[in-house]
Amino acid sequence: MTDIAVAPGNGAAPLPVLTRKDFVSDQEVRWCPGCGDYSILANTQKVMPDFGYPRENIVFISGIGCSGRLPYYMNTYGFHTIHGRAPTLATGLKASRPELMVWVITGDGDALSIGGNHVLHSMRRNTDIKLVMFNNRIYGLTKGQASPTSELGKKTKSSPVGTIDQPLVPLSVAITAEATFVARTIDTYTEHIQDTLTAAGFHRGSTFVEVLQNCNIFNDGAWAPFREKDGRDDNVLLLKHGEPMIFGKDRDKGIRLRGFTPEVVQLGVDGVTEADLLVHDETAEDPTLAYILSRMWAPRFPVPLGVFRRVERPTHDQMLQGQIDDAIAAKGPGDLRGLLFGGETWQAG
Amino acid sequence: MTTDVSTNPAPDSVRDLDRVTIRFCGDSGDGMQLTGSQFTRTAAVFGNDIATLPDFPAEIRAPAGSLPGVSGFQISFSSNDIHTPGDAPDVLVAMNPAALKTNVNDLPPGGALIVNKDAFTAANLAKASYASDPLTDGSLSGWNVFEIPISTLNERSLDGLEMTSKQKDLTKNFFALGIMFWLYERSMEPTLRWVDSKFAGKPVFAEANKRALKAGYAFGETTEIFHHQQYRVKPAQLPAGTYRNITGNEATALGFVAASRLAKRDLFYGSYPITPASDILHQLSTYKSFGVRTFQAEDEIAAIGSAVGAAYGGAMGLTASSGPGIALKSEALGLAVMVELPLVVVDVQRAGPSTGMPTKNEQSDLLQVMFGRNGEAPVPIVAPATPTECFDYAIEAWRIALRHMTPVVYLSDAFLATGSEPWRIPEPADLPNIAVENWTAKETFHPYDRDPVTLARPWAVPGTPGLEHRIGGLEKADITGNVSYDPENHHRMTQLRAQKVAAVADDIPDLQVFGPSRGDLLVLGWGSTYGAIRSAVERLQQQGHSVAHAHLRHLNPFPRNTGDVLAAYRKVLIPEVNLGQLRLLIRGRYLVDAVGLNRVRGKPYRISEIEDAARLMLDPEGTAR
Incomplete structure (x- = not known):
C-alpha cells in the first residue's frame, strides 16, 4: 500500500494502489457450484485496480438473472435493478455523474430479450457504460427456458420439441447498434477475459462485451469446443489488432476474404501465404469487417474472440455536459429570478 | 380596408361588462390555438383575470373542414376574480361549418355568433354533414348571427403582397382576432409585437399578419354590422404584484427548475414524448444554463429508469408522462419505493383507458398512481388545483421526496396543463428551503x-x-440493507415503508375549508375541478345555503384533519372527472357516505353542473326552488 497511482479524470490526486482483495465484498457468493460466473467475478475483481479509479467512483449496475447478483459481491457501489433495465439506470447515473466508472452486468435474456431496446439505444448514444453480457444461451434463474441466443430447435423446459425462434447474434446486434467497443471472451479463459475486461474498462463510450459463460446446471457444455483448453486452439480465432487472422494449434490456418465472404484457408497449401489473410483492424471506422467477423461461427469457422471493434466518438455524457457548458458560456449561469420574471409581465395593485 | 385605425371616429358607445367568454373555433389548420392565446395575452397584460380552455383534436391535421378536425380555444376574462374558463361562451367565432356544427349548441340563446361566411361552401357544408346551409335555412335564428366574409375581406387587405392565395388564407385567423380586439376594446400592440418577433426573418409574413389584424380591427370599427357598439371589461383587482400569464405545464417546468435551485442539486429529466406532457420536456430542454439535464429516452421505462439512476447519483431525478406511460413506469417506480430514493413522477392525466382521448381531460389515474404497483408500494401523491399552483406543487413534490427519501407522484391533467391564468410571480427569496444533505459519515453509516x-x-x-x-x-x-428473505424482516420492512409515507402527514398543512366550518354540505374535490367547485359553492353560499368547499392537494397521505372536516357536514359531495376514485378512498378510509358527481366527457365540469348536483343534495325535494 505504499505505491501511488493517478486516478484518471481526477487530476493528480494520488491514490493507494488497490488489489483484487479490495474489491471483494463481505457477502457470501451464492451461484451454483461450478458456475462460470465465479470465474467472471474473480477476473473482474482482479482487473479492477488497473483502472486507477478510487473504489468509491466505481459503480456496478445489474438487471435480473444470475448475472444480476454480481454487484453484491463487488466492494464498490452497486445497484441490482429490475429486469432488462440496468442500462437505463446506468445512463441516468452516468449523465448526471460523468466522473464515475459505470459497469452494467447483464445476461442474454436480460440484455437481448426484455432489455433489448435499452441495449440498442445505450449503444447508439455512445453512453459511457461498460456492458458485460454473460451469454449462457439459457434462462438460468427461472430454471431452464429458451433464451434469445438459444440455438434454433433447442429443447428446453419451455420448448419441449425445440425452439422455432432464430437466435440473435449478440455482437452483430451491438455492432449494428453503433456500439463503439465490441468484444467477446470466455468465462474460464483467464488471460483472455482479463485482457478483454481491461480493454473494455479503458474504453470511453458504449462498450459491449459478450462473455461465453457456462451454465453447468441448465445448459452444460454449451461452449465446450471453445472453452476447454484441449482443442480450443483449433476452434477459436484470437483477434489481434494489426495482425493477420491465423489460428490452429499449429498456427497453420487462416481467414481469407472472398468478396464479402470469409473463408478458412490452409497456410502453405495452394500457394496461400500470410499475405493473403485478413488483417484485423479493430479501429476501422467502417463496421463491415467487425460485422463479418461477428457472423463467423462453428463449425464452419473458428469462433473469433477478442476486440472486434474499438472506435472513438464523443460520449453521451460529454455531449450533454458540452451543451450545458455552451449554454452557460453564452447566457451565464441560470438566474432563477430572471427566469420567473421573464416574458411578458404586468403590474397589479 | 387598410385605413389607419387611429384616425377613425370614436365608437358610438362602449358598454361595461364584468366578464366575457369567447370561444374561437375552426379547422385545426386555421390557427385557433394561436388566435386564442394571443387574445389571452392581450387580456392578461391589460389586467383582466383570465381562465382558458384549449380544446383540440389528437390528429395534427384531420381532413380539412371535417368534424373531427375542429379545434377550439375558450377564454374567459373578467374584471373580477374568476375560477373557470366559463360554462358557456358569450361569443362564438366559427371559422367553418364543421366548427359551427360542433360548437353552436354550447352558445346560449341570444349569444353572439360570428361566422366566416366564405367558408360556407357546398363542399364544406357536406363535410360537416349539413343537409342545408344553416346561414339561410333559419336554424340559427335563436342566436345573434354576424355573417362576415372573412376570407374575402382578408385576402383583399393583403393585395400586393408576394404570397400565394393559400398563404394569404392562413392569416384569416388574425382578421377574426382583429374584429374581437375592436369589439372588446383591446390594444393590438402586444400581438403586433409578437408578430414582429415571430416573423423576424420573414418580413412578408410579418406584414401580412399585421395587415390582417389591422384590417379586422378596422372592419369592426367602420362597418355598421356591430352598430358601433363596443364592450369593455375593466382590469380585475388582483392582489398587488408582478404577473404573467402561464399554463399549468409552463408552471410545472418552472417549478422544477426552482426546486432544483432551492435544493441546490442538478435536475435530471428523463422523458418520452406523450400528450399532454411533452411540453414539459420541450421547456426544460431550454434550461441548460440552469444545469438541467434532459434526456429523451427510448421509451417510458428508460425515462424513469434514467431518473432513478440519476437519483442514485444524488441528482434530482424527474420523469413525466400521461396515463399510458405511467403504466409502463410502474415497475421502476416500485424499485424506487424499495431502494427508497427521492424521485418525482409527473402524471399529466388524460382520458383513458388505453390510448383513450389523448388531448382530452380526465382525472382517472388517481387509483393507478395510488395502487398500480406490485406489492405494498406506497408513494406520496400531490395534486395542484390550478395552473399557477402547478409551480408551487412542483416544489412541494420535491420537498417531500427529498425530506422523506421517497418517490412522489405529481398529478396534473390536460386541463391544468394547457389552461392558463395570471400568475403572481413569487420572489425566489420567499420560496422554501428544501435542501437536504448527502450522508458522508463513515462510522455511523448503515444503508437502511x-x-x-x-x-x-x-x-x-x-x-x-x-x-x-x-x-x-x-x-x-432492516438497517444493514443486505438481501434478506427473513419472514419477520419482510413484515417489518413492509410496515416501515408504509409508516414512512404515512408520516408525511405530519409534514403537510391541514385541509382548509372555504365556507362554514360545519353545515349541511361539504363539496370535496382535488385537482382541476377546483375552479368549477369554488364557483358553484360561492353561488350557493350567496343563495344562503350552508355549503363549504375543501380541496385536497395531498392525496396520499391525506391531511391529518381530513376526517374531522368530513365529519362536520351532514352530507359530502365529491365531483371528479372519473367514476369515483377519490370517493372510494375517502369512503374506505373515513367510512363517510360521500356521494359522487362523476362525468367523463373529456372536458371540465361546468359550474352549473356542480351547482345543480349540490342543490339536489341540499334540497332533494326541490322545495326551495
Missing part, C-alpha cells in the same frame, strides 16, 4: 438506518469514500 422522525434512510451517493454499499430490488434487511 432511518431518521427517527421521517424514517428516511441516508442518501449515500457513489463517489463518497468508505460508504461503498449495494442496493437493489430484493427485500432489504
Whole structure:
C-alpha cells in the first residue's frame, strides 16, 4: 500500500494502489457450484485496480438473472435493478455523474430479450457504460427456458420439441447498434477475459462485451469446443489488432476474404501465404469487417474472440455536459429570478 | 380596408361588462390555438383575470373542414376574480361549418355568433354533414348571427403582397382576432409585437399578419354590422404584484427548475414524448444554463429508469408522462419505493383507458398512481388545483421526496396543463428551503438506518469514500440493507415503508375549508375541478345555503384533519372527472357516505353542473326552488 497511482479524470490526486482483495465484498457468493460466473467475478475483481479509479467512483449496475447478483459481491457501489433495465439506470447515473466508472452486468435474456431496446439505444448514444453480457444461451434463474441466443430447435423446459425462434447474434446486434467497443471472451479463459475486461474498462463510450459463460446446471457444455483448453486452439480465432487472422494449434490456418465472404484457408497449401489473410483492424471506422467477423461461427469457422471493434466518438455524457457548458458560456449561469420574471409581465395593485 | 385605425371616429358607445367568454373555433389548420392565446395575452397584460380552455383534436391535421378536425380555444376574462374558463361562451367565432356544427349548441340563446361566411361552401357544408346551409335555412335564428366574409375581406387587405392565395388564407385567423380586439376594446400592440418577433426573418409574413389584424380591427370599427357598439371589461383587482400569464405545464417546468435551485442539486429529466406532457420536456430542454439535464429516452421505462439512476447519483431525478406511460413506469417506480430514493413522477392525466382521448381531460389515474404497483408500494401523491399552483406543487413534490427519501407522484391533467391564468410571480427569496444533505459519515453509516422522525434512510451517493454499499430490488434487511428473505424482516420492512409515507402527514398543512366550518354540505374535490367547485359553492353560499368547499392537494397521505372536516357536514359531495376514485378512498378510509358527481366527457365540469348536483343534495325535494 505504499505505491501511488493517478486516478484518471481526477487530476493528480494520488491514490493507494488497490488489489483484487479490495474489491471483494463481505457477502457470501451464492451461484451454483461450478458456475462460470465465479470465474467472471474473480477476473473482474482482479482487473479492477488497473483502472486507477478510487473504489468509491466505481459503480456496478445489474438487471435480473444470475448475472444480476454480481454487484453484491463487488466492494464498490452497486445497484441490482429490475429486469432488462440496468442500462437505463446506468445512463441516468452516468449523465448526471460523468466522473464515475459505470459497469452494467447483464445476461442474454436480460440484455437481448426484455432489455433489448435499452441495449440498442445505450449503444447508439455512445453512453459511457461498460456492458458485460454473460451469454449462457439459457434462462438460468427461472430454471431452464429458451433464451434469445438459444440455438434454433433447442429443447428446453419451455420448448419441449425445440425452439422455432432464430437466435440473435449478440455482437452483430451491438455492432449494428453503433456500439463503439465490441468484444467477446470466455468465462474460464483467464488471460483472455482479463485482457478483454481491461480493454473494455479503458474504453470511453458504449462498450459491449459478450462473455461465453457456462451454465453447468441448465445448459452444460454449451461452449465446450471453445472453452476447454484441449482443442480450443483449433476452434477459436484470437483477434489481434494489426495482425493477420491465423489460428490452429499449429498456427497453420487462416481467414481469407472472398468478396464479402470469409473463408478458412490452409497456410502453405495452394500457394496461400500470410499475405493473403485478413488483417484485423479493430479501429476501422467502417463496421463491415467487425460485422463479418461477428457472423463467423462453428463449425464452419473458428469462433473469433477478442476486440472486434474499438472506435472513438464523443460520449453521451460529454455531449450533454458540452451543451450545458455552451449554454452557460453564452447566457451565464441560470438566474432563477430572471427566469420567473421573464416574458411578458404586468403590474397589479 | 387598410385605413389607419387611429384616425377613425370614436365608437358610438362602449358598454361595461364584468366578464366575457369567447370561444374561437375552426379547422385545426386555421390557427385557433394561436388566435386564442394571443387574445389571452392581450387580456392578461391589460389586467383582466383570465381562465382558458384549449380544446383540440389528437390528429395534427384531420381532413380539412371535417368534424373531427375542429379545434377550439375558450377564454374567459373578467374584471373580477374568476375560477373557470366559463360554462358557456358569450361569443362564438366559427371559422367553418364543421366548427359551427360542433360548437353552436354550447352558445346560449341570444349569444353572439360570428361566422366566416366564405367558408360556407357546398363542399364544406357536406363535410360537416349539413343537409342545408344553416346561414339561410333559419336554424340559427335563436342566436345573434354576424355573417362576415372573412376570407374575402382578408385576402383583399393583403393585395400586393408576394404570397400565394393559400398563404394569404392562413392569416384569416388574425382578421377574426382583429374584429374581437375592436369589439372588446383591446390594444393590438402586444400581438403586433409578437408578430414582429415571430416573423423576424420573414418580413412578408410579418406584414401580412399585421395587415390582417389591422384590417379586422378596422372592419369592426367602420362597418355598421356591430352598430358601433363596443364592450369593455375593466382590469380585475388582483392582489398587488408582478404577473404573467402561464399554463399549468409552463408552471410545472418552472417549478422544477426552482426546486432544483432551492435544493441546490442538478435536475435530471428523463422523458418520452406523450400528450399532454411533452411540453414539459420541450421547456426544460431550454434550461441548460440552469444545469438541467434532459434526456429523451427510448421509451417510458428508460425515462424513469434514467431518473432513478440519476437519483442514485444524488441528482434530482424527474420523469413525466400521461396515463399510458405511467403504466409502463410502474415497475421502476416500485424499485424506487424499495431502494427508497427521492424521485418525482409527473402524471399529466388524460382520458383513458388505453390510448383513450389523448388531448382530452380526465382525472382517472388517481387509483393507478395510488395502487398500480406490485406489492405494498406506497408513494406520496400531490395534486395542484390550478395552473399557477402547478409551480408551487412542483416544489412541494420535491420537498417531500427529498425530506422523506421517497418517490412522489405529481398529478396534473390536460386541463391544468394547457389552461392558463395570471400568475403572481413569487420572489425566489420567499420560496422554501428544501435542501437536504448527502450522508458522508463513515462510522455511523448503515444503508437502511432511518431518521427517527421521517424514517428516511441516508442518501449515500457513489463517489463518497468508505460508504461503498449495494442496493437493489430484493427485500432489504432492516438497517444493514443486505438481501434478506427473513419472514419477520419482510413484515417489518413492509410496515416501515408504509409508516414512512404515512408520516408525511405530519409534514403537510391541514385541509382548509372555504365556507362554514360545519353545515349541511361539504363539496370535496382535488385537482382541476377546483375552479368549477369554488364557483358553484360561492353561488350557493350567496343563495344562503350552508355549503363549504375543501380541496385536497395531498392525496396520499391525506391531511391529518381530513376526517374531522368530513365529519362536520351532514352530507359530502365529491365531483371528479372519473367514476369515483377519490370517493372510494375517502369512503374506505373515513367510512363517510360521500356521494359522487362523476362525468367523463373529456372536458371540465361546468359550474352549473356542480351547482345543480349540490342543490339536489341540499334540497332533494326541490322545495326551495
